[in-house]
Amino acid sequence: MKSDSSSQESATHxxxxxxxxxxxxDVLHQQADARSAQELYSLLRERQAIGLATVYRALETLKLHGLIKSRMSANGEAFYSPVAPDQHYLTCLQCGQSFPLDHCPVQELETHLQPSVPFKIYYHTLEFFGLCEPCTHQIS
Structure with missing residues (x-):
């Protein structure tokens, strides 16, 4: 993933x-974890009058500008967060819980890919799907 200066660069431009x-x-930057559009809508409604469709349009625009990223949960719901240092996940298909990885296994690939393609990379995602240990024991 890009450094924080790269995230700031995309925000500046x-x-x-x-x-x-x-x-x-602003609400996304105040959250410790990624949030769904519905959760963001609820948080924003506490502060101002805003419609759910407006939240979705804002999320799409912010995503296109490289200011936020989204990832899909096992059930297909999108979760949004600011573009920041990499965070990758192992996601359980049974319970839906996501476990963050402590390092980025594809950082080197992005570093080598960026200068060789006519494409501005804002961020990348990596997610593995399977069963967590408790769910593995439930199925056995």
Missing amino acids: SPRLTRNQQAVL
């Missing part, structure tokens, strides 16, 4: 954000 887009981004 992005178009001016609307009030709602900035509000969504």
